[in-house]
Amino acid sequence: MNLTTVLGICLVTAVLGVVLKQYKPEYAFFIAIVSGIIIFFYLLVQVINPVFEIRNIIAKQGVDTSYFLVAFKTLGICIITGFVSDICKDFGQNALAGKAEFAGRCAIFLLSLPLLKGLLEAAYSFIG
Amino acid sequence: MDVDIIFKVAAIGIIVTVLNQLLVRSGREEQAMLTTLAGLVVVLLMVVNMIGDLFGTVKSVFGL
Numbered sequence: 001m002n003l004t005t006v007l008g009i010c011l012v013t014a015v016l017g018v019v020l021k022q023y024k025p026e027y028a029f030f031i032a033i034v035s036g037i038i039i040f041f042y043l044l045v046q047v048i049n050p051v052f053e054i055r056n057i058i059a060k061q062g063v064d065t066s067y068f069l070v071a072f073k074t075l076g077i078c079i080i081t082g083f084v085s086d087i088c089k090d091f092g093q094n095a096l097a098g099k100a101e102f103a104g105r106c107a108i109f110l111l112s113l114p115l116l117k118g119l120l121e122a123a124y125s126f127i128g
Numbered sequence: 129m130d131v132d133i134i135f136k137v138a139a140i141g142i143i144v145t146v147l148n149q150l151l152v153r154s155g156r157e158e159q160a161m162l163t164t165l166a167g168l169v170v171v172l173l174m175v176v177n178m179i180g181d182l183f184g185t186v187k188s189v190f191g192l
Binding site for chain 2: 009016019023024027030031033034037038040041048069072075077079
């Protein structure tokens with residue numbers, strides 16, 4: 001994981017963005033999007049193996065992995081939503097960014113509905 | 129870690145800007161606008177393809 005590479009790319013993209021913003025603002029935003037995607041792929045490649053190892057360890061312990069899966073999916077939703085809402089903010093569309101984040105929250109809520117049901121049933125079983 | 133895409137997009141932006149100025153100064157505003165539009169379409173296609181790859185990867189990795 002070469003941190004300086006990622007930081008270097010961010011700096012170069014920022015400088016290129018400023019240069020291009022005077023003449024053609026849209027290209028500055030395209031550069032921002034492209035470099036965001038490249039950096040994400042670079043980090044994903046580095047991070048994904050340890051994450052799968054953790055999942056295997058959890059699965060080996062016999063603990064129910066559905067909770068970990070839901071958390072893992074939530075992480076995926078957060079990543080995409082964050083990426084899109086930041087890009088919208090770059091374009092100056094704050095309302096749109098808010099809508100994207102709200103959509104992400106709805107998706108996470110729908111994803112965690114079964115967990116909520118299980119929790120409530122467990123609670124009622126204790127009370128009842 | 130293919131960083132050259134960033135420089136490709138930047139190069140297209142600069143070339144389109146120069147061409148635009150060239151055409152505008154020589155009195156051909158329509159061609160200038162068309163050139164700008166063409167550059168925009170090219171870059172937009174590249175970016176859309178990359179965004180499609182990004183979403184596909186995230187979906188497959190996180191099992192969404």
